[in-house]
Amino acid sequence: MIVFATGFLAAARILVPVAGTAAWMAALIGGAIGLGIGGLAGMLAGRFPGHSLVRMAERIFGAPLGKLIGLTFAAYCTVVLGLGSRQSVLAMWIAFLQTTPPVLISAVFYALVIYAAYLGIGAIARVSLIFFSLVVVSLVVLTALAVPVAAPGRLLPIVGNGLGPLIRAGFLAASYAGESIVVLAFLRHLKDKRGASRAMATGVAVGMVVMAVATGFGVMMLGVRGISRVTFPVLETARMVGFGQFLERAEILFLALWFSAALLKLATVFYASITSIADVLGLRDYRPLVIPYALLGTALSLIPESVLETFDYLDVFVKYSVWYAIALPVVLLLGAVVLGRRGGDDHVQSKDEH
Amino acid sequence: MRFLRRLVRGDVRRPRMILGRPLLPLEEIADGIGTAGPGDGDSKAPGDVDAAPPDSPIPDTLDGVERRLRDLLGEGSPDVIIRRMVIWTNPEIEGVLLYIEGLASRDIVNLVALRSLMLAERVPTLDASALSRDNIASVFMTHIVPSGQISVLSCIDKVVDHVLTGEAALFIEGARECVVFEAKGWEHRGIEEPHTEKVVRGPREGFSELLRANTALVRRRLRTPDLRMDSMKVGRRSKTDIVIAYVEGLTNPRLVATVSERIDHIDTDILPDSGLIEEFIEDYPYSPFPQMQYTERPDRFCAGLSEGLVGIIVDGSPMALLAPGNLASFFQSPEDYYERFPYGGPLRALRYIAGIIALVFPALYVAISLFHQEMLPTKLALAIAGSHQPVPFPVLVEALLMEVTLELIRESSVRLPDPVGQTMGFVGALLLGDAAVSAGLVSPIMVIVVAVTGLASFTIPHYPTGLAIRLLRFPLLFLSAGLGLFGLMAGLTAIALHLGALTSFGVPYLEPLMKPRPSLRDVVWRSPVFTFNKRPEYPEPLDQVRQKKFIRTWAPGVAEMARKESREGGGEDGEKSGDGGRGAPR
Numbered sequence: 001m002i003v004f005a006t007g008f009l010a011a012a013r014i015l016v017p018v019a020g021t022a023a024w025m026a027a028l029i030g031g032a033i034g035l036g037i038g039g040l041a042g043m044l045a046g047r048f049p050g051h052s053l054v055r056m057a058e059r060i061f062g063a064p065l066g067k068l069i070g071l072t073f074a075a076y077c078t079v080v081l082g083l084g085s086r087q088s089v090l091a092m093w094i095a096f097l098q099t100t101p102p103v104l105i106s107a108v109f110y111a112l113v114i115y116a117a118y119l120g121i122g123a124i125a126r127v128s129l130i131f132f133s134l135v136v137v138s139l140v141v142l143t144a145l146a147v148p149v150a151a152p153g154r155l156l157p158i159v160g161n162g163l164g165p166l167i168r169a170g171f172l173a174a175s176y177a178g179e180s181i182v183v184l185a186f187l188r189h190l191k192d193k194r195g196a197s198r199a200m201a202t203g204v205a206v207g208m209v210v211m212a213v214a215t216g217f218g219v220m221m222l223g224v225r226g227i228s229r230v231t232f233p234v235l236e237t238a239r240m241v242g243f244g245q246f247l248e249r250a251e252i253l254f255l256a257l258w259f260s261a262a263l264l265k266l267a268t269v270f271y272a273s274i275t276s277i278a279d280v281l282g283l284r285d286y287r288p289l290v291i292p293y294a295l296l297g298t299a300l301s302l303i304p305e306s307v308l309e310t311f312d313y314l315d316v317f318v319k320y321s322v323w324y325a326i327a328l329p330v331v332l333l334l335g336a337v338v339l340g341r342r343g344g345d346d347h348v349q350s351k352d353e354h
Numbered sequence: 355m356r357f358l359r360r361l362v363r364g365d366v367r368r369p370r371m372i373l374g375r376p377l378l379p380l381e382e383i384a385d386g387i388g389t390a391g392p393g394d395g396d397s398k399a400p401g402d403v404d405a406a407p408p409d410s411p412i413p414d415t416l417d418g419v420e421r422r423l424r425d426l427l428g429e430g431s432p433d434v435i436i437r438r439m440v441i442w443t444n445p446e447i448e449g450v451l452l453y454i455e456g457l458a459s460r461d462i463v464n465l466v467a468l469r470s471l472m473l474a475e476r477v478p479t480l481d482a483s484a485l486s487r488d489n490i491a492s493v494f495m496t497h498i499v500p501s502g503q504i505s506v507l508s509c510i511d512k513v514v515d516h517v518l519t520g521e522a523a524l525f526i527e528g529a530r531e532c533v534v535f536e537a538k539g540w541e542h543r544g545i546e547e548p549h550t551e552k553v554v555r556g557p558r559e560g561f562s563e564l565l566r567a568n569t570a571l572v573r574r575r576l577r578t579p580d581l582r583m584d585s586m587k588v589g590r591r592s593k594t595d596i597v598i599a600y601v602e603g604l605t606n607p608r609l610v611a612t613v614s615e616r617i618d619h620i621d622t623d624i625l626p627d628s629g630l631i632e633e634f635i636e637d638y639p640y641s642p643f644p645q646m647q648y649t650e651r652p653d654r655f656c657a658g659l660s661e662g663l664v665g666i667i668v669d670g671s672p673m674a675l676l677a678p679g680n681l682a683s684f685f686q687s688p689e690d691y692y693e694r695f696p697y698g699g700p701l702r703a704l705r706y707i708a709g710i711i712a713l714v715f716p717a718l719y720v721a722i723s724l725f726h727q728e729m730l731p732t733k734l735a736l737a738i739a740g741s742h743q744p745v746p747f748p749v750l751v752e753a754l755l756m757e758v759t760l761e762l763i764r765e766s767s768v769r770l771p772d773p774v775g776q777t778m779g780f781v782g783a784l785l786l787g788d789a790a791v792s793a794g795l796v797s798p799i800m801v802i803v804v805a806v807t808g809l810a811s812f813t814i815p816h817y818p819t820g821l822a823i824r825l826l827r828f829p830l831l832f833l834s835a836g837l838g839l840f841g842l843m844a845g846l847t848a849i850a851l852h853l854g855a856l857t858s859f860g861v862p863y864l865e866p867l868m869k870p871r872p873s874l875r876d877v878v879w880r881s882p883v884f885t886f887n888k889r890p891e892y893p894e895p896l897d898q899v900r901q902k903k904f905i906r907t908w909a910p911g912v913a914e915m916a917r918k919e920s921r922e923g924g925g926e927d928g929e930k931s932g933d934g935g936r937g938a939p940r
Contacts, residue, residue, distance in 0.1 A: 092840050096725065100837065108837065108844050116851050123854035126864050130850065252726050256843040263847055 010087060010311070011176065011211050012218040012233040014318055019169035020224055022160030024216030029170025031208025033322070034177020038204050040329035041180070042197035045187045047336055048343030053184040054279035059343055060335040069332070070280040073185070076324055077273035080179055081266055082300030083317055085109055086310050088262040091232050094307065096252055106298055109263060114294045116267035117274065118287060121186050124271065128264045135261045138254050139210055143217060145241035150220035175318040176211065177204050178325025185272035231307060270297065410511045412525065412532055416450050419510075419525045423452060426514050433457075441471045441526070443480045452513075453522035459539020463522050466501050466535055471524070491531035499524065503536035515593060538566070543672075545571070548650040550817060556692040560650045565595050565669035571652040572599060572667075576659060580604065586617055588631070592624035596631070599655075599665035606662060606894045612859055613664045613677055628668040628675050635677075637857050642825050644818040645858040647676040647683050654688050662895030678858035678893060682866045682877045684816035685709065690880045698880040705813050706878055712811035712823045713849075716753050717830040717842050719803045723749050725838030741797040750835035752796050756804040757831070759786055761824065764808070865892040 015023035048056045053073055058066030089109055093102045116124050159166060180200055218233040221240055230236045238251030271286075274293050278286035304310040336342070413419050420436055427434045437451040451467050485493055491506045507513050508531045513523045520538030545567065548560030561568045569583055580602040587593050596617060600610050616635035625631065628648065636645040647663075649655050650672045658676040659665050666675040685705050690698040723742070727735050745752055763782035787805070790796045807827070814820040826849060833841030856863035866877045869891075875881045876890070889900045904916035 096838060097840060105837070105840065108841070112844055112847055112851070115848060119851055119855040122862070123851050126854035126862060126868060127847070127850045129868055130864070131847075252729055252839050256839040259840060260843050260847045260850075263844075 010232055010314065011173065012215040012227050013230070013311070014172055014315065015169045015215060016219065016224055016227045016233075018161070018172060019166045020160030021155050021157060021219055022166050023169060023219060024155070024212045025160075026166055026169030027173045027208055027212035027215050029167065030173025030175075030177050031205060031212070033170065033174035033326075034180060034204040034208060035201055037174070037178050037325050037329065038180050038197070038200045040326075040333060041184055041187075042200065044329050044333050044336070045184065045197065047333070050188050051343045052186070052188050052275065052279050054276050055188075056184075056332060056336075056343065060332055060339060060341045067280045069328075070276050072324075073328065074273045074276045074280070076321065076328075077182060077185075077269045077276070078297065078300060079317060079321070080182070081269050081273065081297045082303070083310070083314055084262065084266050084269070085113075085297065086301040086304060087314070088259055088266070089301070090307055090310060091235065091255060092259060094231060095235055095255060103302070106301060109266075110294050110298050112263055113267045113270050113297075114290055116264070117271050117290050117294075121268070121271055124264055124267050128261075128268070131257070131261050131264055134257055136206070136210065138257050139214065142238055142241060142254060143213055146217050146221060146237060149240050150217055152220055154220050154223050155216065171322050172318045173208070173211065175322035175325065177208055178322045179269075180204050181325050181328055182269050182272040184329075185276050231311075270294070410509050412508060412510050412513070412530060414528065416448055416525060416527050419450055422510055423450075423514070426510070437468075439468070439472055442473065445483060448527040450525040451522060452517055452525070453537060454517060454520070457518070457520040457540050458522050458537035462537040462539055466499060466537065467522060467524060470498060470500055487528050487530045490526055490529045491533050494524065494526060494533050499533055499535055501535035501537075505534050506531040507534055508532070518593065519595065542567070551649060551651050551654070551688070551815065553687070553689040553692065556688050557651070557653045559652055561652060561655075561667075561672040561674055563670050563672055565597065565667060568652070568667050568672075568674065569597055569599075572656055572659075572665070575652055575656040576601070581659070584610075584614065586614070588617060588620050588622070589625040590621070590623055592626070594625040595669040596625075597667040599659060599667060601659055601662075604660070604662050604895050604897045605664060606896060609662075609664055609677070609859060609893060613666065617666070625668065626670060628666065628671040628673045631666060631668060632675055637859065641852065641856055642822040643681070643853065643856060643863070644684065644816065644822065645679050645856065645863065647679045647816070648673045648818075649676065650674070651688060657688070657691075660900075661889050662893040662897075678861040680858060680861065680863050680865055680892060681819075681853060684819040685814065687815040691883065695880055695882045702880050703878055705815070708810040708813040709819075709823060712807055712814065712820070713827060714830060714842065714846070715807045715810070716757060716803055716827060717834040717845075718839075719800070720749050720753050720831060721834035721838045721842050724835060738797075738799055741799045744794040745797050746794070747796075748835075749800075750831065752800050753804070753831055754828075756790070756796055756800055757807075757827065759790075760804055760808050861892045866890060 011027065012023060015026045019026040044056065045051075048059065051059065054066060054070035056066075057069040060066065061069070085106065089102055089105045092105055093100065097105060180203065183200055214234050214237070218227055218237050221237050222230065222233060226236075227233045235251055235255060238254045270293070274286045274289045277289055277293070278284075283289070304313055413422055416438070420438075423434075423436055433455045435451070435453050435455050437453075439449050439451060440446050441449050449471065451463070451471075453463055480493070480497065495504050495506050507516065507523075510532070513532050513534060516534045517523050520540060521534050522537040524533040524535070526533070542564045543562045545559050545562055547558045551560075559571060561571065572583075573581065578601060582598075582600055582602050584598040586596045586598065588596055598610065598614055598617070613635070617631065620631070620634045622630075622634070632644070632646050632648070633639055638645060647658065649658075655665055655674050655676065663676045663678070666677070668674075685702065687702075687705075690702050693701070722729055723738055727739075730738070742749065742752075747755070760783075763786070767782070783805070787801045791798050791801060811820050811823060814823065826845075830842060830845045833845040835841075837844065853863055862868070876886060884901075884905045886900055887903050888898050889895050891898075903919070904912055907913040907916055
């Protein structure tokens, strides 16, 4: 859910200009890189069972540097949160609620994120499981309905703009898959650590395959040029399909569902961020941070003044965030191996644990 | 009087012969004491009386007893019967019988007490002069009063408590203790068909208000000796009897302990129904969603116990509780299992769809007609616009008007007697719906939307779950009217998050829905019963295996599969059934 809940809305718009008709393959390459990142995160979690990211970093590099790493992680989550929420709010606003002030949509969005964060990761995880299934079903339905409208010839040439751009686009796509590192913040809450690694790998794989399918169908239906002209290619794709004579323009149904998925993803990121900050500050309960941090997130999401500016920020973010997602587990793992650090179970009780 | 003084001094004589009949030796009598029937914390063997004197001891004289009883129970209560009598012992002694008319059965009192105490039919005769203050009540308990449930109590307050539950008490002249025996026999409703959980196919018996009748109904269905029924009392004034039922060796003891502990914490005045217990002991009392199952069907109650749940039966309530509950359990009906699975599965799935319709349909209509008309085919959009055109209100007001009217009709018909209620429902729905459309107050499409919603909400078998959905429909309406589908999804996400955080006795509320395989087997769908090899996991039963993996071994191929699996080392408790629904042999 983390991987593709907001990613696939605009992924095609970012990947197609670089990789051309091979953008769907770039999503798969990104998935492979994401699996690598997930594998590193899993190894790290296996070496430090019952540790949060901040605790791991503190144990490896000592308290000051560990706290600093924790803060960089929180900053990464904050940017994911700000950009993700802005994209979701914009998608709703542009497509369907143009008479409603975006601030109101943003306020409702953050109210729900706050509520979810208060309830804790257990509630978010359970609900995500339901919405994850619904989102996958919705995309399968959408794909099935899109088959008659799609023109497979638009996927040619198969390697698009060439191998170099394809790999470059693959790393851009990996920035979405790399967002899976946020689970490092709360892996300690999971009873079955091995199951968690498997679930993370499955999540990344399914998410990136879905992103590849969505991008591929976007190209088949809108063409490379068409995609570069629209804000959210998936929405335009959804607009082109219909349920026979019963429902037309059903994209709102899909968008409403995806909106909930995005909300849950961002609630997860929000939770990861505030629990990390709480760890850095040595707080036993993260809840006092929820409201101040939500205000920060809302303010951050309002910084881009226009849709275009939002995408400028997004372009920069996807270009560099993947390197952070790779560097974080690599640095921690290397540090642990070189310095010979290994963690016992220092599972810290928090009020959220279910 | 000399005899009384001897009794007070405790001057006990050895047993002797009276009228040529052998008298029972006192030691022999004393040996049998304390084993006759269930007592409570206050009931003691005679020898123990002096060890811990009760707070409110029984007065030494019968006059004192009578005065004390009148103090405790009031002077002017005509149903409190305090009957002075002379008992046939040799020499004769006096006694006082206490019972509440209406609570105690007159037949039992006459047979057990009056007849056995006042008519000298017994052989051998009892030598009363040989008994002491300390053991006389115990001797009466073991040898004279013919009752199955009988005990001796030394605290008069406790005696009164027992009498107020329908038992009768016999105070014997000079005795420190009192004999209390079972005499319950009040008028009560018989076993009838459950009113709120009717089925086309299945048992017709329902719980009644009588605790013992209810426990008997459970015992009749679960004849295992492992069935435990722990008794508790709750309510400072009502002193309501509660039974916690579970199957030892199957139900998780932690769950039993949690339920008992929470009930034990209840400190309230009266407890007229099990509904109050539910509110006292559930995890999230402020949630609109119920967290415990309630049922008036013994078959459903026993099915719950056999899955490792803990049952609670409250005296005076025909609704028994089962803990823990979860969302999926509220969409299940016993009929899902009594009907063959090809109907049970789709019917259950239909119920889930109905639940979603009941929650979102009016809000969806409002959102689409206000914000997303482009979703509809042109003809349908024009039809909706046309039907709404003469209505002077916005769609939200129209929807609220109809929803509130529907709730009024429903509420009024629930409170009325059955035939009147049904008529009221029809008349209300037809007249109000038709008249409202004719008057131009609502559009015909809105009537259809509200009617479908109402029908859908009736399909939910668990009434409080239906109430929760009815309640949550209104905020969703407002959110849809304000923000369209975005608002609706925001509301639904909030509800889903709330459900995700809910627990019932520590078990996540959405637990069975989280696991795909059991979910498809017996949660959103109902598979054939021969595939239910394991019990549900959420109550963490000690014994997971419900039945053998291969039952239909007479069906073609199944026996071979069973043999193959046994060769490969597969157990009887495998995850999936190998039976696969094979048909009967040709």
